[in-house]
Amino acid sequence: MRRRLGLGFWLAASWIGLVLLAALLADLLPFPRYDETLAGPPQSGPSAAHPLGTDGLGRDVLSRVVYGARVSLGVGIGAVLLGLGIGAPLGILAGYRRKAADAVIMAVNDVAQAFPALVFALAVVAFAGASLRNVLIVLGVLGVPSWVRLIRGATLTFAEREFVLAARVLGTRDRRILWREIVPNVAVPAASYAFIGMAVVVVAEGSLAFLGLSVQAPQPTWGGLINEGRTLMETAPHVVLAPSVVMFLTVLSFNLVGDRLRAMTDVRESGLEPVRPAAAPALPAAPHPVHDVLLQVEELRTHFTTPRGLVKAVDGVSFTLERGKTLAIVGESGSGKSMLIRSILGLLPGTSVRGGHVYLSGDDLTAYGPAEMRSVLGLRLGTVFQDPMTALNPVRTIGAQVTEPLRVHLRMGRREARAEAVRLLASVGIPDPARMLRRYPHQLSGGMRQRVTIAMALSCRPDVLFADEPTTALDVTIQDQVLRLLHRLREERDMAVVLVSHDLSVVARWADEVIVMYAGKVVERGPAREVFARPRMPYTEALLQAAPRLTDPVHHRLRVIPGRPPDLVDLPPGCPFRARCPYARDRCATEPPPLFEDGPQHHQYACWFPRDPAPAEPGSTNDTAHTRADTGSTSDTTPTRPRPESTSGGAGPETVTGDAASGVESRGR
Amino acid sequence: MAGSGSAHLRPRDEVLLRVEDLVVEFPAGRGRTVRAVSGVSFDLARGETLGIVGESGCGKSSAARALVQLPPPRSGSVRLDGLELTALRGESLRRTRRRLQMIFQDPISSLNPRRRVREIVGEGPRVWNLPGDRVDEVLEAVGLDPATAAERRPHEFSGGQCQRISIARALILDPEVVICDEPVSALDVSVQAQILGLLEDLKARYRLTLVFIAHDLAVVKNVSDRILVMYLGKVCELAPSEALISRPAHPYTRALIASIPGGGLDLPPADQLITGEPPSPVDPPTGCRFRTRCPRAAARCAAEEPLIRQIGEDHWLACHYPAPPPSPTGTSTPTFTTTAPSITTSTPSITTVPASPPQPPRITTTTAIDVQATIDVTANATPGNATPGQRHSRPTPLPATPKPPTPHFHRHVHEGRRWRWR
């Protein structure tokens, strides 16, 4: 995504342009020459004739500053080009070739960085003569080590990317890979460093001049002007202030331009760019009964303000959960399933707005303040995240991390907490738990880390465990171990588990109830067996048929869902799945379907034209398929017409009849 | 198991790609070596898809990269149509590259962010001095609309679309073998199905030979004719896909299948659970590399590395004590009460005869699997249109002469830029 450079960038660029232009055209500008003494009264302040006043010899300060820019900018640009010219090829060579070239270049660079650069520049300029050329060469050469380091680093990040490997597989020659694949990518960071480098060189040249070791008088330089002005500080401060301010603005501009260019390429940095929360739209919840269950989520909404618009990440999700049950939340990336968990726990970024209610044993958590919430989090609500590699603090021991909730929440002493931690780690199947306490996360495998995070989540015996894709980052055999462990712990501790997963087979095996999410909404909900055996929402059905299964024959054609999940910014009206749905009709485009409920098992679905429920025959899939195909017409197999849970939609959903097949042919590939 | 040997290789004139005793090793710092691939052999007949499956660290990706000599393997032979690739260097190696292409896992990282799609896809022909006018054709073949897609840059596309571009880049050179290294593991289920379908279409259309590498056995089975199971740099089992899934003999293969919920096999509990985690490839176990996690391991497994041997029609195995075939109906498993050696059993000498000798291969003629699925999925894709035995098949059968898939590109482009949370 192209990022905007912002006003500051353009102001800074204009200032640089202005100074550069003035320096180039200095001879043509209508003011006295820099060395013309008594152009005005000495030490006079700013006036119409001398906008920046005059110095001790009556020379025009503006003229001297503008001529000084020639030296400062000339050295700045020249030294950077010199350093870049030498440093960039070496850096690219070191970063791309690696091995010997890299080792040699970096060793030399190590030594070079240990030299005190400015002191060296001083000595060289003093001994070799203070001329523009010498200053430029010295500052340029002294910048080479930094250039090598920066360009090498930039090259490395791209040389290891797969597109370079892909180019080699294509048979591209090295030279072409360098020019076509690497150099264009390194160019932008290099440009950014170039501007920051110019700022550094302008300051360095100023320092030399300040010590009297740059271009010799009478030719002015900014550093020299400041040094001269120092003596008049008390009587005529403008003489020292004028060049100081100009120099400051110029250096600032170089820094700003460089920083903006870097921010444009640095994804991590730009990702952190804070977004101001817009005026939060109120998210009211309709009146509703509070049930006597462990966890009740009522019309939960989470909206984000992004630079592109409002994102409804979670849009009206309700469910209840009882002790000893596992609720699975299924969906593809961007469906809002992880955000739902974070929303329930109140762990949302500042740019979000939350609506609806979350009741834990009848207490409304959304009414809790931060301190009250902390007394519930960890203590009654446990959490496990997807990636065990990032879920543990890399610089703290396992012991410190596992005992922390025990000591904070349960106020255990050090010794007691350690003993409990050992018991906990043993209970999640970690061998030699006492030794484990002294280790750091990077010393453990992924499976072990996930066991540790589970142990931490369970340490205060929570009532509900939220597991957000707990096994996605693990190998299949380890996945199985971890899921079995979770299931066993649920039984032992009589917890409720909320399991978020994109993996339907995991959900089918371990969940009692399932919620299917799409574009932030619940599109289907019911007992896991029921939902997977008889999906009503076309999305659920398509998802089930799109996932390859071991029981399918080889080269089996998977169901293809065309397109991809919708952009959550400015979601069109109607059903969010409409654009990808083979059964969509006009009504789907205009009215969002509410959740309809069907049958004795509280099977809910959000669809105007749901798939008809297959005959309740819990036999093999083959049988079901045959029966369905044989019956041909579907309306007979629907004993009761589903009734809408809410009346907002007007008429109830219609079951699909054969004519929807035409839609299949035109849309399904 | 997890052994060596090359008994399973077919006669040279039948195969397009023949890999023999491949060894890939990397320095791991402090003088240690990562033994990523240790003596793996396999071959590919023309037009075949070979699936390679295994967990992270089993060496499947290292093997893939060794095939294209990036970097070249430590030792072993890679023959493409009789030409020994490992003996080639520099320009002569470069000249073979057209015939062997690769698709990578990360669809974002494998495309240069600063180049346009037309340049990315057209890079191959430019390098090889071929006419570049096929860019539009291959873009259409992978389901992208050249008019809208070609002038855009990778960041304007979703992961699935980027993977299509990667495929187009490989295809335009008319390669003989395409190595797909986890091509769908970064994608959502619905997009994954699109890409798998696309690969099958393109394979037929361009008569490709595929090496399909993935960690997901169900995905591999979906596209592969034969499957090679790897563990810690060694081959465990090689068999036609159907046979491997329905009659797995290697304890590791069985564990892999058992750990997939709804895998369809009703295995005895003893075989389902493998404990522990894979050892480090820096310091692999002696003998059979799987023995540290194997429920059937015995003393012989530590002392003697199993060699690959045949146990059925084109079914190859590297294991001293393979499991007997599971009962396919899943009702009862009487064979399992026979004594399988366990670690606690003291085995006096390493010459012990395997306690459960491999049963004669049971070759079933039918391809249908009659195992019970844990998940019952109703097949109701096309009411009134579905015929028995054609469940889940695409509504429109693929025509004999494939026409380019309908481009759904117009709609996606303006949905455009990937949406980010932060």
Add this chain to the structure above:
Amino acid sequence: MIVVHRLARLLVVLVVVTFLSFVLLNLLPGDPVTQILGLSATEEARAQLRRELGLDQPLLVRYLDWLGGLATGDFGTSYITRMPVGAELAERLPVTLELLIAAQLIALGLAVPVGVAAARRAGRALDQALTALSFALLSTPVFVLGVVLILLFAVTWQVVPATGWTPITLDLGWNLTSVILPAVTLGCGQFAVYARLLRTDLIATLQEDYITLARARGLSPRRILWRHALRPSAITLITAIGLNLGALIGGTVIIETLFGLPGIGRLIVDSIFSRDYLTVQGGVVLISVGYVVVNFAVDLVYAAVDPRIRRA
């Protein structure tokens, strides 16, 4: 093991640095003999002096001689002042060290709380103010900042003396007043660098899963910030402390000239003007050694802060 390896590397770097600085300085135009005797001296007198100073020896011999002296702590005798260089440096070193340490303390002492506060409320007023301030400070050359500070504190308000130095052994109070302004001048730029680095890294750390999980465990924001987030975020900052030492030493040269402090930087500048090679060389070596040793120490601190580095 690692320490031994690093120490060996450190030694190599030092030998190379000394050799290069020796050779480079000697190859530059300019001649101490001319500097001492003036342009009008006879050829014989010049040759005589050359012999006396040992300048008739080949460059390599002179280097090895000098290096041998260095190993025993002998920096040689200045051609110009005829004083031992080592003694001169030893006399000046405390001034520069005090200035450097004071500047670092000021910079870090301000940067850590400000960086943490800004990261905690990223995008809010405080954060934006810090960003603006750090940009301004980064773009102000030390000599400009020094001049402005002198103008304000010494000339206008007359709170502290503009120039001069009172050794710490003489009077602590006066010593502090004489070091405060130079140290603040020197520390301001460092403060900006450190605060920005810490802010950026801390913001990145605060987005990590383990921080969200710490919140999910009901830990207080303060505990999360200081116990969980600060240490993993400090690594770039620690590296910067080592690497910036070079810039800081360059700064001392200016600061000591500007504020009239009798430190190493001023000594080097004076020696450069008087073509006092051995003193310049001694100063350069001292600074290089300091740089290398500090960065060696930084590597050790690194390992203490981040256990992942310990075994690598």
